[in-house]
Amino acid sequence: MTGELSPIDKAKFVAAKRAAEFVEDGMRVGLGTGSTAAWLVRCLGEKVREEGLKFRGVPTSTRTAELAREVGIEVITLEEARWLDLTIDGADEFDGELSLIKGGGGALLQEKIVATASDQMVVIADAAKEVGTLGAFPLPVEVIPFGWTASQALIEEALVSMDVMGRQITLRMDGDAAYRTDEGNFILDLHLTRIGNPRQLALILNQIPGVVENGLFIDICDQVVIGYGDGRVEVRDINAGTTSEEQIALAENDNLFRDI
């Protein structure tokens, strides 16, 4: 069955499988959104069913909540959990300082709330997500639908006043209609060829009326687990300044592959 997975899916899978080992009995764990996070949820579901792992998960989207319940994970809300031991999530880009762009799947708002309410955030990603400087991936900004064009104009104005290159902004669509987040908001994708100062941009964007949140995650992520198509994983810890490498066996996981 493993032969049916593309190298990129294998890379996402091994990163997720390695990160699932961070989850221990009794933990409250934030569960990210996206294709890599979906692998994590499946891996954790398997640990619950086959190893009796006991933890509670706080999903970052309705999609993740549905999958988590389906695979047997106990799901609770962030209000019930109050605080989390750990959040594991994917990313669209990460740099050497583990600053991230997230929100390609539209879940950035819940993802940022959940990640910042956690003692630790671990990102799981295939190696292609690593960049020298953030910005090639369009930066998602969640805005409320009321007067969104005014918010867009203010964002454009802010970009002009900053050291940001490329300023095209598009409204994310879902077929013929605007894409709606779980909160019913819109997403503006900022096509920036270079973000001068991500920290400053993140702060300025969030001061604009109508902007709910942006997809820049700065000083939030503690560790990244990077997966490769040949089954290797690299674990980098930004606080400890350590990097370790190991090989994950793919053949053992035929059951999970069959579920796809």
Ligand SMILES: O=C[C@H](O)[C@H](O)[C@H](O)COP(=O)(O)O
């Ligand atoms: O809103 C979606 C999230 O930020 C995802 O974690 C991100 O887009 C990465 O998704 P994927 O693992 O599918 O590449």
